[in-house]
Amino acid sequence: MIRVVVDREPIDVAAELALIEREGAGAVASFTGLVRADAGAEGAVETLELEHYPGATEAALRTLADEAVTRWSLAGATIVHRVGPMRAGERIVFVGTAAPHRGAALDACAFLIDRLKTDAPFWKREVRGGHGTWVEARDTDEVAARRW
Amino acid sequence: MAVRMLYFAWVRERVGCGEELVEPPAGVTTVAQLVDWLAMRSDGHAQAFADRGRLRAAVDQAFVPLDTAFGSAGEVAIFPPVTGG
Numbered sequence: 001m002i003r004v005v006v007d008r009e010p011i012d013v014a015a016e017l018a019l020i021e022r023e024g025a026g027a028v029a030s031f032t033g034l035v036r037a038d039a040g041a042e043g044a045v046e047t048l049e050l051e052h053y054p055g056a057t058e059a060a061l062r063t064l065a066d067e068a069v070t071r072w073s074l075a076g077a078t079i080v081h082r083v084g085p086m087r088a089g090e091r092i093v094f095v096g097t098a099a100p101h102r103g104a105a106l107d108a109c110a111f112l113i114d115r116l117k118t119d120a121p122f123w124k125r126e127v128r129g130g131h132g133t134w135v136e137a138r139d140t141d142e143v144a145a146r147r148w
Numbered sequence: 149m150a151v152r153m154l155y156f157a158w159v160r161e162r163v164g165c166g167e168e169l170v171e172p173p174a175g176v177t178t179v180a181q182l183v184d185w186l187a188m189r190s191d192g193h194a195q196a197f198a199d200r201g202r203l204r205a206a207v208d209q210a211f212v213p214l215d216t217a218f219g220s221a222g223e224v225a226i227f228p229p230v231t232g233g
Contacts, residue, residue, distance in 0.1 A: 033233055050232070051157055053225060056209040081232065093233050113233060121206070121225075122232025123157035134158045137229035 001076040002069060004061045006052060008084040011091040016078055025075035025098035029105035031113045033093040035086050043128045050083040050092065053121040057081075060120040068097065068112050072104040079112060081122065111148045118145040149220065153186070155196070156227035159203070162196035179205045179224060180214040197226070204229055 001023060003016075013032055020028055035048045065077040076098040082091065095112045099105040124135035153168050160166045176185045180200070187197040197203065200214065206225040207218045218224050 053156060056206060059209060117233040120232050121230050123228065124231045135231045137231050
């Protein structure tokens with residue numbers, strides 16, 4: 001089963017885990033990404049806004065999930081990504097994978113979050129002190145995605 | 149032929165809209181040439197497209213390098229490098 005969701009609503013991790021556990025696999029791995037408070041020189045992040053490319057974003061996530069399912073013979077893969085405004089501590093993304101054994105589940109989960117960062121059209125804007133800044137892409141994300 | 153342009157993130161902000169319908173002239177065949185041509189439309193377009201190294205593109209929702217010919221595509225998107233996850 002492949003489940004891809006891009007939504008403005010908060011992510012219910014317990015519900016997502018319960019769904020993927022129903023695949024009947026022996027191993028479920030998951031990753032949850034949260035909005036960092038990041039109190040740097042410019043102050044703490046008040047709001048993080050996520051923009052996406054409706055249609056193309058969902059298609060890119062589905063392509064990644066398909067690739068993971070084929071490559072690691074997964075019983076299931078879930079990608080849930082939130083869009084719109086969110087606050088520090090809230091969940092941005094959830095990735096879940098189900099496989100017969102832990103190795104495949106863990107590797108596929110790392111693959112999905114690494115490649116999501118470089119292959120799926122999302123853009124982050126941080127608001128600090130009422131002032132918004134678009135987040136720059138990081139070279140380390142490219143390196144992480146290329147190892148797969 | 150009309151092409152539906154889509155802009156995202158700071159490209160959208162600088163251009164001043166997220167979407168516009170354009171009719172590129174015959175000599176404009178690649179996404180890079182399309183960007184050159186669009187840059188002449190307004191100061192906002194020129195600003196959005198000034199730094200080619202920071203622009204990415206999709207033709208009919210498929211990610212492509214800027215030197216790709218867009219052919220008879222109905223939709224071309226221009227945006228910064230992605231930052232999701």
